[in-house]
Amino acid sequence: MKTIVILGSTGSIGTNTLDIVDRFPQDFRVIGLTAGSNDDKLEEQIRRVRPAFVALANEAAADRLRQRCADLSVHILSGNDGVAQVAQTPEAELVVSAIVGGAGLVPTLAAIRAGKQIALANKEPMVMAGALMQAEATKHHVRIFPVDSEHSAIFQSLEGHRREDVKRLILTASGGPLWDFTREQLQDVSPERALQHPNWKMGSKITIDSATLMNKGLEVVEARWLFDIPDAQIEVLVHRESIIHSLVEYRDRSVIAQLGLPDMRTPISYALRYPERMPLELPSLDLTEIGKLTFFKPDHDRFPCLRLAYDALEVGGTMPATMNAANEVAVEAFLQNGIRFLDIPDIIRSTMESHAPRQIDGLDDALEADRWAREKAESLVHALTQ
Ligand SMILES: NC(=O)c1ccc[n+]([C@@H]2O[C@H](COP(=O)([O-])OP(=O)(O)OC[C@H]3O[C@@H](n4cnc5c(N)ncnc54)[C@H](OP(=O)(O)O)[C@@H]3O)[C@@H](O)[C@H]2O)c1
Known part of the structure; x- marks a missing residue:
């Protein structure tokens, strides 16, 4: 069982990652989720996968989420610091980096510095500071597994x-x-x-x-x-x-x-379970x-x-x-x-x-x-x- 955090869980890569988790519940435990401002979708995901920690970058959306999830034991953080904190959750083995844009740089680097393995979809941080990210990954014995299909x-x-x-x-x-x-x-x-x-x-x-x-x-x-x-x-x-x-x-x-066939679940699953290939029930080429x-x-x-x-x-x-x-x-x-x-x-x-x-x-x-x-x-x- 691999413990994972998904940064950008409400996005296209995030939801595809959760689809893999749903298909193989015995293989993964999601302990952290983060998003920007979509408290509706994050609430639905929290009720589904029951993570211990979540964060919304937008403070007002995080306040709404706290009220909506008052019946749950989830710990809800907010702001960019909250997102970076969830990225470093001590129990997490692997962090799926799937925030869009440069906003992903700080939390992804925080995850690397905390020694988490990375499944990297968020390409912009590599564009902004690729040499730095690789140097930090080497220093902290972190492997960065690509998610981008190419x-x-x-x-x-x-x-x-x-x-x-x-x-x-x-x-x-x-x-x-x-x-x-x-x-x-x-x-x-x-x-x-x-x-x-x-x-x-x-x-x-x-x-x-x-x-x-x-x-x-x-x-x-x-x-x-x-x-x-x-x-x-x-x-x-x-x-x-x-x-x-x-x-x-x-x-x-x-x-x-x-x-x-073009389906992101194939590269996502490979990054999540490398070197194992998961038996995905998808159409064959x-x-x-x-x-x-x-x-x-x-x-x-x-x-x-x-x-x-x-x-x-x-x-x-x-x-x-x-x-x-x-x-x-x-x-x-x-x-x-x-x-x-x-x-x-x-x-x-x-x-x-x-x-x-x-x-x-x-x-x-x-x-x-x-x-x-x-x-x-x-x-x-x-x-x-x-
Ligand atoms: N989609 C693909 O098939 C694909 C393929 C290869 C690579 N990628 C790369 O993967 C990354 C994600 O792409 P996507 O298509 O999944 O994007 P997306 O659907 O727009 O989702 C972006 C995610 O990032 C969150 N987010 C946005 N701004 C944020 C901020 N300031 N702080 C924290 N979280 C924030 C969003 O939350 P809200 O929902 O709350 O806004 C959402 O969860 C991009 O770098 C993209 O280039 C994507």
Whole structure:
């Protein structure tokens, strides 16, 4: 029986994780759950899995939850500190990191420093402070298991092979919901349309990131740190069907890939029970039914965000954190109908161009870059919406 905490339990990854827990109650005990402000859903989850500790980042939502759960013995914490505290629950063996955005950095790092194994879905902390997170994981003997389907595929394709034999990592990208759109169509696309992903059902931020290809950019940075490989050896291949989840090429030109129907429960379960594979009752991949798999090069003209991520990696230091924060601000502004789709890369680029990068020596450097970039990007959004 593994004891787990789920950070971001009310989200898409969080609910998929709880679905695995429901299917294998003898394998897992959930002792902590956290969310941002959704006290309705968190209450329903608390009554279902009976965790000892929960936290809501939003104080008012936490107060409501305390009243609603007065009949239960659950300990309800609040604020960002409360979330970070639940991440370090002494009884927890593994923490599922599934908060969206940079808000996950502090609690995920707290979990690493408390020696918890990590199932990492929340890619933004790795983008903001990947070297720091890996250094802390090494120091505290923590393994970080990837949940992102691409990184899980790479992780699986690397198993049993020598790192020095790797020639390149190839991350596949669905291309997102707007892959076939012209630049003119992209200019006028609505948030509702951009949220219609063809293959994956995910939270709204990652779905817009998928539409701009920034999601793939964030994943390139994540892969650089997770697998300790230079960015020059990480490539992206657009694969519309999302069946091949990623590939590793070795120096003898063998290519090893991991395939499956797009369902996050497969990589989540692998991260939860590694090295065991769980008997999931899900539909099997039938390649004769799929018939044809297609591949394209990414189009950097229509989708410039991927290139911005490589640029940020090349500069290094605080630049990836800056890019990440500007992206979060721009995506939120797009979702609120404040700016247009093609303003997103422009805001990220302008923020990066104004940034004087510094080395990241500790958490504060990453958080300060995040704060600065949010302020800068918000001023750019403001200028566009006046
Ligand atoms: N969805 C996928 O299939 C998928 C695949 C690969 C990687 N990922 C990555 O996994 C992460 C989560 O994605 P998602 O799609 O599950 O997102 P999501 O559905 O939007 O869920 C986000 C979760 O984070 C919580 N949260 C939001 N803001 C918070 C804050 N300031 N403090 C604490 N908690 C906060 C939310 O709580 P509320 O419900 O209360 O707002 C919710 O539980 C992202 O980094 C994403 O890139 C997702």
